[in-house]
Amino acid sequence: MTEVATSPLSTLSAQGVSVWLDDLSRERINSGNLQDLIDTRDVVGVTTNPTIFAAALANGEAYTDQVRELAAAGTDDAAVEKAVFEITTADVSAAADVFAPVAERTGGEDGKVSIEVDPRLARDTDGTIAMAKQLWERIGKNNVHIKIPATVEGLPAITAAIAEGISVNVTLIFTLERYRHVVEAYLAGLEKAKEKGLDLSSIHSVASIFISRVDTEIDKRLDEIGTPAAKELRGKGGLANCRLAYQIYEELFATPRWRALADAGANKQRPLWASTGVKDPSYPDTMYVTQLVAPNVVNTMPEKTLQAFNDHGSIEGPTVIDTYAESDAVLDALAATGISYNEVMDELEEEGLKKFVDSWTELLATVQDELVKHAGEAR
Template sequence: MTTLNQLEDLGQAVWLDFVDRKFLADGGLKKLVDEDGLTGVTSNPSIFEKAMGQGTAYDDSLAAFDRAHPEAATIARYEHLAIEDIKAACDILRPVYDRLNAKDGYVSLEVSPYISDDTDETIAEASRLWGRVDKPNLMIKIPGTRAGVPAIAASIANGINVNVTLLFSIEAYKAVALAHAAGLEKRVAEGQPIDRIASVASFFVSRIDSAIDKKIDELGSDDAKAVRGKVAIANAKLAYQWYLDFIESDRWKALAAKGAMPQRLLWASTGTKDKAYPDTLYIDTLIGADTVNTMPPATMDAFRDHGVAAETLTADVDDARHVLAEAERLGLDLGGTTDRLVEEGVASFVKSFDTLLAAIAHKQPAAA
């Protein structure tokens, strides 16, 4: 048993924030499932850019697709490759999904970042991708933007598993958690089952510290330095406290009585970006029941080697409140920062998607 396995005993699922065709074909994902208890995979445009835009692993599949669809648009060529990877990952994780009775074993595929501000387009694309992959352990990733919130509710109501991405603020998280509940309530009202619909709310961590720490360094005061590297963790801990309160509410208990699974908080962006911090900082400090931590491969390796598995998410909650109060007193503008990070996150995915599509476009269609 590895240190990663111990997280399961504490109620936290381990997901991999990475997908790549060679990794899947060579048994890398299955090995993590078998040896480390991995129960999920996340993908995004940046991950696919790195996987598809470099090397030759996808060339044979793309050539076969081009021969069958000589007039296909670049976006169709990308989707063909992405969906092949997602289906393969879903199949590898299907035994996990079956063993855990749909509580885990999910693979996430994101809607196009180009439509993040369009509710109707997001709903339509979530439904289309759900149908194309056609795997019960798929999750469709929808950004937690203002336009995304009603799309989340609608997709849940349509029976689609949803991974809400790009959450940075507690207020944004509350909105998507309530949207999840609203989607389930609509299904109940329509006489539809809700017991096998899963959702996670992906709360980004390290990016918050990267932004806030710059402001702390500019202030340079001892008071400011005292909260350096602590704001993101405090923010996440208080989001979890809201979750604990919500699942005890009458509204949620009515859904739970009909078999609803809670929307788990998922800690994303957990690779440490500041070398002054331990490389397992955002794993060690956020371990708790009914949560997920999706880790890039290097962070997963680091935690397996020297991470500490202990219940930490509910520890020092008063200190977390103090950290956020200090952040407000010091004028660090956490609210403005998180709003900006959402915009930057969408822009970053758009840029990665642009680069990815350009790389695929330059791979010439195969001769007939």
Template sequence: MTRLERISVEQGQSLWLDNLSRPQLRDGTFARLVAAGIRGVTANPTIIARAIESSDAYDEQFESLLSAGCTVEEAYWELVISDVVRALELLRPTFDQSHRGDGFVSIEVAPRWAHDTDATIVAARALHERIREPNLLVKIPATDEGVRAIEVMIGEGRSINVTLVFSLRRYGNVLDAYLSGLEALARRGGDLSTVQSVASFFVSRVDTEVDRRLDATGGQAALRLRGRAAIAQAKLAYQLFQKAHSNARWERLAHQGARVQRPLWASTSTKNPSWPDTLYVDSLIGPDTVNTLPEVTLHAFVDHGTVARTIDTGVEDALALMGALSTVGIDMDDVGHTLEEQGIAAFDASVAHVLGTLRARSRASRTTLASPRPGRPSRHASESGPSTAGA
């Protein structure tokens, strides 16, 4: 077996791809990764914007959507949904063979709604209604407002990927929202077994921010703690996950068919070149977890990653590290809040940028169509004639 297959069979962890692009969907790259053992796919507004802006694979559909009367923003969402639907088709066999345990594709609500509970609910509900596939996860950010929306969506029986989780306090909120949502669904007589959820706990970005603060603090005590916070915090998050899914509250829900909300390790590429390139994979392997990997990290793991249970080793050391960080003035809740706001701002900027790019393409397209070419009449001059009937 490959390492991708072994980590699932031997360790109970699913590896998902953190990328989604139309060229890979078309040329067979994505299908080959699924055949090799990738069990799901995630993306975010930045990944999607990069895909659209860097490829002409979207141009034909974009032009068709504009011709049909779509606004640029409406066309953008149609481009995104088309890729998601195709990925859902390719992963449906994984979903079925795993008895609804894997084979998921995520699509994120617009980041501008991150601090608006009602708007998030409307947007998430609309995506679920538009893409009626059981292996769809709608992404909702774990802001205060987002957590309230997550509880409502779970209570409606909708499957959710909770994204942008950066701190243990916030993760505790997310776990409670999931359980409360399931309890609400049970009171309504809903089928708990159909609800799927993951909580995307971001990793490498935590080290980046904590190390920045440690460098600013200075001193040997602070500098010795660099590069250790993210893995330690993730290990403690797994302890919270186990605790939330091993008590009487959970047992009542499990008896009604509820599935655990798996922790998903996100942001797992190594940002510091002096660290191992599979650091955030090798260190966080354990049952009932997901790790979503960008392609560079995925290929590195396939080549030389370690397949062994590591998620619950060194827990006491992780607790001690959190105490040491506090001693030198690092507030992990504040780190989490800072990264949450940075993440939302970055995703919002990505959407704004790709919409700007698409608007520029739209203007260029209209200019080209309106300008007569040598030896040919303009579209305007001939649009009423039979030669344009299929345009």
């Protein structure tokens, strides 16, 4: 009997890690590349953000026909906002169709496509809730996640969205305390949805915990300190943070509060490892995949990381469970060197929001330029 070769990505999936792609463009959908990644790379979901959309608009011709038609409505700010909404929701809707068989096969757990609320609303609870509803209703497909940033103002928006039966990808999570609050916001939303008589089994959520950005900032500070003890901690902060988040996940989804919701059909909110592209070339390019293997998590990867792992990634079993004491020791050691965990994470949240807003502004400018260029061509 001939043994069937198993790819690293298939092995990863068998360990309970859902492989999602962190990239989306109309060209990727129309060319069949997205379907090919599902068929050959075990990809079962896709995430996107303003940066990805801005790059797709700036670098492809796949949007020209739609832009030409949208240009008939004008080129002022209101028209540009509407055009961005129409373009991004069209891409997500088309991708959701591609992933529909995956969603059916996995009972809705995977096959998800994420679209982000306008990041300029990150500090506006009511505005976030309103746009989450608008995106959900406009796309109208169950295998979509609405991305809401895990700001303090975003927490009640998460609860409100879940309470309406909207599946949510909570993004830009950095601190363990904030992650705990995110899970609690999700549980509160499920409880409200249950009170309304909604079908809890149709509501899904992931909590996106960022990794490489954490190491980039901590490593910079460790290099400035420059001691042997500091250098020994390089590349350990991001992994420790994620592993301790998984410990919180295990804790909060084993409580009587959760069991009551599970008995009513609710799904666990899965941890999602985000920002998994390695930025320091001295580290293995698959580090944030190999070192974060655990049951019932998602790893969303840029295509470069996805292909690298499929080429030479290795799995030696779970690499999260039973690491909690070691991970605590890493955070304690960082504090002992003079690095403030909360200061680093607060800075990363503000920096992350600024990057998303800057990319959204770039997206608006790109679309406006395209509308102006094609203003006289609408049919």
